[in-house]
Amino acid sequence: xxxxxxxxxxxxxxxxxxxALAELGYAGAVVATxxxxxxVSAAARAQTILAEGDRLEILAPMQGG
Amino acid sequence: MDFYGFIPRSRxxxxxxxxxxxxxxxxxxxxxxxxxxxxxxxxxxGRLGGGQDFWALIRGLGVxxxxxxxxxxxxxxxxxxxxxxxxxxxxxxxxxxxxxEADTLQPDLFGLVEAARILCAEGFxxxxxxxxxxxxxxxxxxxxxxVLMPWGAPIGTGKGLNNPYGLRALRAHFPDxxxxxxxxxxxxxxxxxxxxxxxxxxxxxxxxxxxxxxxxMAAAFARAVEAGRLAFQAGPMEPRDMAAxxxxxxxxxxxx
Numbered sequence: 057x058x059x060x061x062x063x064x065x066x067x068x069x070x071x072x073x074x075x076a077l078a079e080l081g082y083a084g085a086v087v088a089t090x091x092x093x094x095x096v097s098a099a100a101r102a103q104t105i106l107a108e109g110d111r112l113e114i115l116a117p118m119q120g121g
Numbered sequence: 122m123d124f125y126g127f128i129p130r131s132r133x134x135x136x137x138x139x140x141x142x143x144x145x146x147x148x149x150x151x152x153x154x155x156x157x158x159x160x161x162x163x164x165x166x167g168r169l170g171g172g173q174d175f176w177a178l179i180r181g182l183g184v185x186x187x188x189x190x191x192x193x194x195x196x197x198x199x200x201x202x203x204x205x206x207x208x209x210x211x212x213x214x215x216x217x218x219x220x221x222e223a224d225t226l227q228p229d230l231f232g233l234v235e236a237a238r239i240l241c242a243e244g245f246x247x248x249x250x251x252x253x254x255x256x257x258x259x260x261x262x263x264x265x266x267x268v269l270m271p272w273g274a275p276i277g278t279g280k281g282l283n284n285p286y287g288l289r290a291l292r293a294h295f296p297d298x299x300x301x302x303x304x305x306x307x308x309x310x311x312x313x314x315x316x317x318x319x320x321x322x323x324x325x326x327x328x329x330x331x332x333x334x335x336x337x338m339a340a341a342f343a344r345a346v347e348a349g350r351l352a353f354q355a356g357p358m359e360p361r362d363m364a365a366x367x368x369x370x371x372x373x374x375x376x377x
Contacts, residue, residue, distance in 0.1 A: 116172025120161025
């Protein structure tokens with residue numbers, strides 16, 4: 057199915073957020089996630105089912121002022 | 122005075138953005154001797170994205186991180202970003218920014234209070250980026266904020282303390298709340314002036330990151346903050362309008 061990952065359309069086979077993250081290359085990365093603008097904790101990723109067209113945000117530590 | 126139970130050795134808090142390289146950032150943090158730095162969250166481009174390296178660098182510095190919600194223009198955005206930051210950085214601290222005006226990056230004070238209320242109720246330890254407005258300060262304290270961070274001037278301008286009167290009034294009204302001047306500081310003398318007003322700390326970024334020699338400027342700011350604090354504790358003299366001789370008049374020779 058197609059989902060929107062950080063603003064770009066991506067094809068993923070996984071139906072669950074935790075597996076989709078690994079499929080997208082984020083396995084082991086320190087990131088925070090939100091689906092459709094709502095925060096999804098790391099603990100909840102294994103139970104979070106993705107649907108066609110979902111908007112996934114993957115954020116990481118960055119420089120800030 | 123403590124910041125949610127944490128007593129920093131240095132009263133200078135430093136941002137981590139805009140440095141020419143990670144090595145320069147590291148040298149600046151070490152030269153300033155700071156133990157609080159601000160960080161942010163941005164979209165990560167895969168497992169090998171820059172965020173992982175940046176986080177490894179920051180952890181290696183052994184400092185406390187103050188994540189921000191920079192760039193958020195709504196309460197919902199700021200709250201969600203704070204929730205994400207708490208998980209990634211493993212801290213309840215959040216520098217809360219809700220921007221209300223794009224040209225001045227002036228905080229949306231109404232949204233700020235609303236977001237602060239939500240986050241404090243969720244157990245966050247909020248450092249609100251605000252103007253020097255006393256009424257807003259009251260509302261933020263009522264919401265549960267135990268630190269306030271009024272701007273000196275708009276973010277990135279380096280103009281210093283635009284409203285010393287307002288900042289002084291805020292200090293007088295909240296003697297027991299830790300106050301930090303955040304944003305607008307351009308020179309060490311600005312930082313010293315904030316500390317001379319009795320502020321507890323100064324948070325800045327661009328003035329160091331964009332200096333010709335960031336590490337040297339960081340050291341200069343560290344000394345200015347120390348000097349300003351010492352001056353405040355020492356009790357500055359009252360200014361007066363008319364001149365007053367400092368040399369005793371008594372015993373002056375009559376030579377004319």
